[in-house]
Amino acid sequence: MNWEMLRKSFPNQWVLIEAIEAHSNNGRRIVDRISIINTYDEGKQALEDYKVIHKKEPNRELYVAHTSKTELEIIERQWLGVRV
Template sequence: MNWETLRNHFPDQWVLFEAMEAHSDNGRRLVDRISLINKFNEGKDALHEYKLLHKTEPSRELYVAHTSKIELEIIERKWLGVRI
């Protein structure tokens, strides 16, 4: 599904999702296809589950967002140094 479909199915919810297809453009991450992992009433609960999943599976492209946003705005950050 895409972001618009997710928003329509889960209005005014916090969602944890995985980017199944995405690409970069001018320092932004554009997500073309989404897989919903879970929905939440509270952002803190979504972030908590994100942290647990990211810790066990860091290679997955996971995001938390609120469906009130018309468009996803994901800014790419460049990491400096060594990741451990």
């Protein structure tokens, strides 16, 4: 599924999604294929579920977004410093 299809299937909802196929371009993450994990009325619950899944499986590429957005805009972050 892509973002446009997801938006049409789940209008005006918060979604927790996983990037199945994605690539980087000019500091942005472009998600080509998406798998939906769950839908929510409130973004807070989506973020809580994100934290639980991310803690158990940190290598999964998960995102929380609202389907009112016409584009899925994901800006990549660069971490500086030492992880402890």
